[in-house]
Amino acid sequence: MNVATYKTELDNSGGGLWPALLWSALLVVICGLIYPAVATVAGGLLFPQQARxxxxxxxxxxxxxxxxxxxxxxxxxxxxxxxxxxxxxxxxxxxxxxxxxxxxxxxxxxxxxxxxxxxxxxxxxxxxxxxxxxxxxxxxxxxxxxxxxxxxxxxxxxxxxxxxxxxxxxxxxxxxxxxxxxxxxxxxxxxxxxxxxxxx
Structure with missing residues (x-):
């Protein structure tokens, strides 16, 4: 495989900055917002005394x-x-x-x-x-x-x-x-x- 062919395959593989940024943003939303919100609500409902x-x-x-x-x-x-x-x-x-x-x-x-x-x-x-x-x-x-x-x-x-x-x-x-x-x-x-x- 020559260098030109390798560069073409790399460009078409979907790698790059934008997918990394999108995945990072998605993980921030899931791990930083959704999961804490769900855990807080569930903890308050299942263990109200301990949650307070x-x-x-x-x-x-x-x-x-x-x-x-x-x-x-x-x-x-x-x-x-x-x-x-x-x-x-x-x-x-x-x-x-x-x-x-x-x-x-x-x-x-x-x-x-x-x-x-x-x-x-x-x-x-x-x-x-x-x-x-x-x-x-x-x-x-x-x-x-x-x-x-x-x-x-x-x-x-x-x-x-x-x-x-x-x-x-x-x-x-x-x-x-x-x-x-x-x-x-x-x-x-x-x-x-x-x-x-x-x-x-």
Missing amino acids: GSLVERDGKIVGSRLVAQPFADARYFQPRPSAAGYDPKALSGSNLASSNPALRERVTQDSAAVAAREGVAAESLPSDLVTTSGSGIDPHLSPAAAQVQVARVARARGLRADQVEALLHQHTQHRTLGVLGQPRVNVLELNLALDQLQR
Whole structure:
């Protein structure tokens, strides 16, 4: 095949700039407009609660999300684990400090002393999730052991018996998913809202 014949076949093969541009525009419309629109509508219809961020409402007001930790300043509430992101869902992050880092050890030591004083227990007995941050920085869950440490303080601050608070804690303890995935956990927001409901 000589050069002239090759050029003629290439010109007739439909290759070139315009088909590439047309395919690019088509893919932009499909992947950038149609697919997101369909996914958004389908998600809203099939999973309306999750599509709205798993928001929790009480008395017509949004009080938080089941997926995002938030701080509770009042002693009447269970406290979540510390947040490296300042409980800001737009700034998800862990501390990114290695366990050998002196800064991390210093912070954990200080936090352990503060939490131990708040709960009236020895610092050595604290579950690790009361003084360490999660990978996301806004994990809404605590281990049952970390929640159990706070029962006496919450009961005292609310004028409740410890066994009443423990009963709510057990009711709001989620077990392993499908019996094997993850660890038992407690959603702090849901537990605190149940406490408020109990005292209405």
